[in-house]
Amino acid sequence: MEYQAICLSIKVAVLTSIIALPVAIISGYLLARKKFKGKAFVEAFLHLPMVLPPVTTGYLLLLFFGANGLVGRWLFECMGIRIAFSFGAAVIASTVVSFPLIIRSVKVAMQMVDPGLEEASRSLGASPVKTFFFITLPLARPGILGGFVLGFARSLGEFGATITFAGNIAGETRTLPLAIYARMQVPGQERETFLLVTVSIIISFVAIIGSYYVYRRN
């Protein structure tokens, strides 16, 4: 049983959700409330990984963060950091692919909050920042939690971008889907493959049930 792959998958998914959520909350709020030039372009750009084939996203990440990539080369020369084909690359790939789902959910949740309530809060002396934390955020909480779970689940299932950008290195980047894929390539491993598939189903199911429970409590 590939315990390593299971733990790695959960680790990547948790890190992805934790990294993406604050960014998604800020950008979701700006997209829901502010008017600015090029908003449609920014929105399309942020949502792009949702419709792009994951392999394309992985390839673009490789172009960007790879050893000869724009940022990758600079990071390696200046700081000695190599990103591509590392655990970090698995998290980045997973974050980029999950981000549109989280931001979409957060933005809709923010749009659902009546701007009139924010006006009322300001008239009572709360600054825009306090209004955001005391009114907008608590009222958008169910949608934000929904986004978090969606991002977590998407991250658990991430395959294309990860294998392209992070590779399939056992113990470092081989997450559950990659482990399933690796087992499928070897004849006679049907039982192990099926076990991993079952584990994958259970984790996803628990995540969804958990989110439903949290949603109801809110």
Added chain:
Amino acid sequence: MQNKLKINISFSHPGFSLTINETFEPGITGIFGPSGSGKTTLLQCISGFETPHKGFIQCNSKMLFSSEKKENIPSHKRRVGYVFQEGRLFPHLSVRKNLLYGNSFQKTHHTSKQLELVISTLNIAHLIEKYPGHLSGGERQRVALGRALLASPEILLLDEPFSALDQSLRQQIIPYISKVAGFLNIPVLIVSHDLPDIIKLTNRLCLISKGVVVAHDDYEVLLQNRLLFKLIPVNNALNSVTLKIKSVNTDDGMITLNGFGNGEKVNVLFEPQKNSYKTGSKMKIFLRPDHIILAKTRMEGTSFRNQIKGRITETLEEGPRMLCLVDCGFPLIAEVSRAAGQELALKKDSPVYCLFKTLSLDAMPV
């Protein structure tokens, strides 16, 4: 110190402009005008939700906005209480937390005594642990009013506070607003397109039409002005008169009020068990114009307890209706059908008797 609100602004949007140059004294001023006349925009400029293009807004010595000095205090620092049409209570907070919300951002915190005072004045003690979703329309508006008060405003704005309420709930909330305004020494601006609601709260009116103030004075004074008399919507007027109590008859449940020096008296019914009326104190009476009957002579053998002699000072015909402004020592608007008006030859200077039942009068102590 008198908290006067001085406004001299111009605001424009495509197809709409608002020009205001007025001073609002402490106490309630009713901002009245048809829909789209700029009433809410005026409140939004005062609160800082909209920015005028030119001019200034000053409360006391504090400049809230000045285009000349390039000053524009953000809305959360203006200390302008705003009671919105729909209450806008925070649905995720209990009534108590809603009430205390604004107080947490103030430098000086309220004592529990002040909270208790607001709770008892607005009669919301039984709602304190409830959530807004479980409140009725009138309760929501009372909590919204309390919430605005506890943020220690220097100006209080109420934007159509009655429009979401039905008639009986309106009658419930009006006394609360009246009571609250009584102990605040700040300008309170109430916007409404319903004249009777405003009249029940205040005599002081600011009439806005097409983005400009057409008049700003006491209701009785406004009625004397022919131009303004015409601005009053025919089916949306209300008589409001303040008179002195001459005698209180607890057996009949009848109060007699003195007219203004012409010897005429007005009789009002009251509930003896709620007897807090004293001879010599003042009472405000409200009477719908269509509840007044005009007669050329005093009528004998009728059940009308009030027959007041007066002289028509103005007439206004609109469709099948006719409004007559009658000077009875105090101004009364009476509404009759045009046919009846023509038959009685009602015109300026015609002497008439205004007949109305005591039951038609709504009265409250001043």
